[in-house]
Amino acid sequence: MAPPSIETTDLTKTFGSFTALESLSLSISGTKCVGFLGPNGAGKTTTLKLLTDMIFPTRGGCSINGYSVQTDRKKALADAGVLIETPEIYPSLTPNEALEMVADLRGVPPAERRPRIRTVLSEVKMLDWADQKVGRMSKGMKQRINIAAALVHDPAVLLLDEPSTGLDPRGMAEVRSIVRDLKKSQRLIFMSSHILSEVTDVCDEVALVNHGKLLFYDTLENVTSRFSDGHSSVDVSLARPLDGGVVPPSIAALPGVLSVNALDTKRLRIRFSGGAAGQEKLLETLVGLKIGVIGMADSESALEEVYLSQISRGD
Amino acid sequence: MTATVLSPETPRLHVPVSSEQVLKLTRYQLREYLRSRRFVALLAIVLAVGAILTAIVAHFRGGIVTTNLAFYGSLWGGGVAIPIVLSAVFFGGDAIAGEFQNKTGYFLMGLPVRRATVYVGKFIAAYLASAAMVLLFLAILLANGAYYFGSAALPWQLALSLLLSLLYLAAVLGATFLFSSLFKTSAYGFVLTAILFLFGFSLLQDVLVDLAKVEPWMIISYASSTIGGVFGSNINWGLFGVKTVSTMMVGRISVTTVSWTAGIGEGIVIMIAYLVITALAGLVLFEREEFN
C-alpha cells in the first residue's frame, strides 16, 4: 500500500523578473502533519497554488500521490482536500448544497453524502447554519465551510494554506484543534502558516521557507535539538521592573548560564546548559537574588529563535 | 471523525469521468442561474419586450397582421435577436471572468475536475438558461399569433428560423465566453459583447457593404440575418450570398446601391465557424489562465 505523498522537484515560479519560489524540492510521504512555515511573502501560497494547478510552474513540477499535478490534475487531486486562501462559494448556495456539489463532483456515493456532510459540518461547528445562504455569512463562517469542503470526501492528503486566517481567536483555536484531530486519522497534512506556535502546536515536521527558498525540512524534534545544541531556554517573570531596567550582571555570571536577555522590564530570557538539574539550580539562585521572581517557563523553544534568526538573515 | 485507512490501490472514491462531471456542473450552474437576480431581471426584460410588441401589434394591426408569415417574419425575425444577445450577455458575460474576479474559481479548482470540464459545463448551463429566454419570447409571440390567426397552421419558416436562432445563440455565447476568458474583469466581457452584438457587428457589416463593396461573410450579423431571411419570398438556400445591385435616380444623379443576402447554408456555416472558433479560443485562454 503506497502511503500518501507530496513531491516537488525543482519547483520554480517567477512573476516577471521576481522569483516567488526558487527550485523547491521536497519529498514528503507517510501519514503526518508537515508545517510549511514562513513569513508573509515567503512563497507559501505560491507553492500551494502550484500543487493544485491553479498556477503553472516556470520550471520543475510536482505530484500528489504519485500523479503529476501538471499533466494529470484530476488524478492528483482525486484523493486530496484543498484549502487555498479564502475561496468564495456561490453565494446562493447553502453549506449543505455546496458540500453536496463537492461530494457529487468528487464521486462520493449518494448514500454516503448526507452523513459525511453532517459529520464535517459538525466538525467545523456549522451544523446550525447548514441551510442558510453562504452569501450572507461572515468570512470566518465561510472559511469553516471551506474547511468542511476540503474534508467531505475524507481525503488522504490535505493541503491547507493558512487555514486559521480570517478567523477570530476562538475560531483559530478551533481550527488548530480540528487539524490536530485530523492527524489521528491516516492522513498526510501539509499546512502552511506564518505563525510558529501554530506549527509547533500541531505539526510533526516543519519546512521553513523564506524569500522563495527552502531553508530546511526536518522533524520538529530534530530542528529543535539541532539548533539548540542541547541548551535550554526559559522565560522568567518578575513581580516588579528590574532596578534601572538593567539585568543584574550576577545572573550572567551564574554557572551554566549562556546568555540573559531582557524581553521587557519584567521578563528575562535565560539560555543555560545542564538540563533539568541546571534549571533547578538556576531557579534557586534566581529566587535567592530577591529580584522578584514569580515564575519560570520554557520559552517558545529554540525553533522560535531559529525562525526569527533565519528569516531575518536574508533581509 | 472516524479514521479511515486509505489505500491507493483500492480507491474508495471513483472520481466521475469528465463527461459525467460536465453534466453535474451544468446542473449546479443552471440552478445557480435560475436563482440569480439577473435571471429575474432578464425575465422581466423579455416579458416587457413581449408586452410592448403585443401592444404595438394590437395598435397597428394593419401592416403586421396580414398573414401568419408576415406576422412571425417581422416580430420573430426582427425581434428574437434581443433575447438572444441580452441573455448571452447576462449569463455568459462573466461566466469565466467571474470565477477569477469573485474567487469562486478557487473553490472549483481544488476539485479533481479538468478546466475544460468547468468551461463546457458552464457553457451548456448558460446556453440552456438563454434558450429558455428565447423560448419564452417565442411563447409570447405564439400567444399573439393564436389570437389573430386562430388555429391556422404555423408557417414552417418559423421552425427553421427557431433553429437558426438557437444556432446564433450558441455563436453569440461562444464569443461571450471568449471575451469572458480574455479579461479577468467581468465588466469588460459584458460591455464588449453587448456593444458588438447590439450594433458593432451590423455597423461593420454596413461599412463593408457600402464602402468596400464586398460580401460581409465574415461578420456574424450577416449570418444571423438568415433568421429573418427565411420569411422572405425567394429563399437562397445556398452557401453563397446573392448580390443585388439597384440603381435609383435621385434627381438627375443615379445612385447605385449594393446589398447582399446571405444564403441559409452560408449563414449556418458562418455561425458554426463563429461558435467553434470563439468557444475553442476561450477554452485555450482559460486553460492557460492562472488563479493569482
Ligand SMILES: Nc1ncnc2c1ncn2[C@@H]1O[C@H](COP(=O)(O)OP(=O)(O)O)[C@@H](O)[C@H]1O
Ligand atoms: N501574481 C503575482 N504577481 C506578482 N507577484 C506575486 C504574484 N503572486 C505572488 N507574488 C509575490 O510572490 C511572493 C510570494 O507570495 P506568496 O506565495 O503569496 O507568499 P506567502 O503565501 O508565503 O505569504 C510575494 O512577494 C508576492 O508579492
Ligand SMILES: [Mg+2]
Ligand atoms: Mg499566503
